[in-house]
Amino acid sequence: MPVLVVRGSSEPVYSQIARQIRERIVAGELRSGRSLPAVRTLAQDLGVNLNTVARAYRQLEEEGFVRIRERSGAEVVPPPPVPTGADRERMTAELRKLFARMRQAGLVPDELRRIAEVEIGRLAGQSPRGSS
Amino acid sequence: MSRVLFLQFFMEVVATAAIFAVLPRIARRGLLFGVYVGAEGWSSAAARAVTTAWYRWMAMVTVGSLVLFAAAARWWSETGAFLAGSLVLVFGCLFAYFRSHYAARRLALDTPPPAVTLLDDEPPAAIGIPLLTVALVVLAVAGMCAYAMAHYGEMPERIPVHFDAEGHPDGWASKSVFQVLLLPAMTLVFGSFLGVMAVMLLHAKRGLRHPGTVASAEAGRRFRSAISRFLCGMTVAVTGMFALIHVGQVRAALGDEASLEPLVFVVAIGMTALSVAGVVYLMARYGQAGARLEEAGGAASGELTDGLADNRFWKWGLFYINREDPSIFVEKRFGLGYTINLGNPRAIALIVGFFLALIALVVVAAVLG
Numbered sequence: 464m465p466v467l468v469v470r471g472s473s474e475p476v477y478s479q480i481a482r483q484i485r486e487r488i489v490a491g492e493l494r495s496g497r498s499l500p501a502v503r504t505l506a507q508d509l510g511v512n513l514n515t516v517a518r519a520y521r522q523l524e525e526e527g528f529v530r531i532r533e534r535s536g537a538e539v540v541p542p543p544p545v546p547t548g549a550d551r552e553r554m555t556a557e558l559r560k561l562f563a564r565m566r567q568a569g570l571v572p573d574e575l576r577r578i579a580e581v582e583i584g585r586l587a588g589q590s591p592r593g594s595s
Numbered sequence: 596m597s598r599v600l601f602l603q604f605f606m607e608v609v610a611t612a613a614i615f616a617v618l619p620r621i622a623r624r625g626l627l628f629g630v631y632v633g634a635e636g637w638s639s640a641a642a643r644a645v646t647t648a649w650y651r652w653m654a655m656v657t658v659g660s661l662v663l664f665a666a667a668a669r670w671w672s673e674t675g676a677f678l679a680g681s682l683v684l685v686f687g688c689l690f691a692y693f694r695s696h697y698a699a700r701r702l703a704l705d706t707p708p709p710a711v712t713l714l715d716d717e718p719p720a721a722i723g724i725p726l727l728t729v730a731l732v733v734l735a736v737a738g739m740c741a742y743a744m745a746h747y748g749e750m751p752e753r754i755p756v757h758f759d760a761e762g763h764p765d766g767w768a769s770k771s772v773f774q775v776l777l778l779p780a781m782t783l784v785f786g787s788f789l790g791v792m793a794v795m796l797l798h799a800k801r802g803l804r805h806p807g808t809v810a811s812a813e814a815g816r817r818f819r820s821a822i823s824r825f826l827c828g829m830t831v832a833v834t835g836m837f838a839l840i841h842v843g844q845v846r847a848a849l850g851d852e853a854s855l856e857p858l859v860f861v862v863a864i865g866m867t868a869l870s871v872a873g874v875v876y877l878m879a880r881y882g883q884a885g886a887r888l889e890e891a892g893g894a895a896s897g898e899l900t901d902g903l904a905d906n907r908f909w910k911w912g913l914f915y916i917n918r919e920d921p922s923i924f925v926e927k928r929f930g931l932g933y934t935i936n937l938g939n940p941r942a943i944a945l946i947v948g949f950f951l952a953l954i955a956l957v958v959v960a961a962v963l964g
Binding site for chain 1: 707709710711712713714716800801805806808809901902905908917919920921922
């Protein structure tokens, strides 16, 4: 399961690492309980600073996808329970706020729709986060 | 010319030239004389022309070195012949390398391929053999110390500390505990360093390909294990050799001056033959960092990535300098084995520490002697 990093890309290296791992988790390729390699292993392979990989792992932890272990590596955590009515309402409210901020920043509704479609399209065909 | 000297030089030239000459044959696909030229460029006619020129130069260097050695030995001196022949060999190989390297740079990729890593689990590195090796070194050194100290009282006030090519003492020093224990101390420093290296090499930076990443990782893992075992074997051999010399030295100090003679042949020929045999086996079986396993597994068509593929991190194709990279050991781009990441202060500290320890021992011995 390779992770590719392009130097000089507009997307920071830590973000490239976090995004690809996130995509694998969402697609069910990395199931809950599965260990991720040690920070040093990834940093050595990619020729990047240890902090860069650690930052990617921290971001994934903040997003709730992984749990960082005592000794460097990380572990994929189980998916959250199926959202209840109240959860869905809270998530929708968050999304509403986000769209409002983007609209305030000058994005027209057509652009917002396109962004939403692209993101939903990315998720299409991917199974929800699986559990072991 | 002494038989030992001639055999030593002959083996040195033949082994060095033969090993250097065939290095392009074992190279990982994409690496041409320390330059990453891409999988496609590697198979081009231009790349083949660079390699052919290398073979021609290496043949000239080998013949030139042997002819100069024979001529100098005949009309000058044995030491001069050895020195002159060796210099021609070393500088000839360097010249041939840099000539080929700069030719290969014209084929270098403009943009390096992306860096790649794997999220798959890799079997834990087997550090049992290296640890056992270090334990053997410590035991051998303890034995050497015990043997020397058991005979310390019988030794005269002046003891032999240096021996000529035939194994006869030609340098003496005042007897002291440090002088007697110098060789065991050097054995400990040398053996421990090699043992630690054997462990560290198991965790060296992986030279991965994409696509074919999983297969190239497996080929690299097997190669790292093999070279670690080879290093352990060499450590045991070197320790054994030092232990034998030590026993010979103690015997010589006790008046048995012929005690080192049978060891000269072992020292001069045996160690060279052993290391050459090991290197040749690794080259034939694995190729550069597992290149042959990659070829056999069909993983060699992918592009190499990051550490090996990014030409910006390499100086003359020999020195890897990446301040961001936490790696200490990195695959060589030309030849068999590993080099250090000169951008990592820990790697530099390791090498400097080793040499400082050896130099300190020699200096203290010289002062006390």
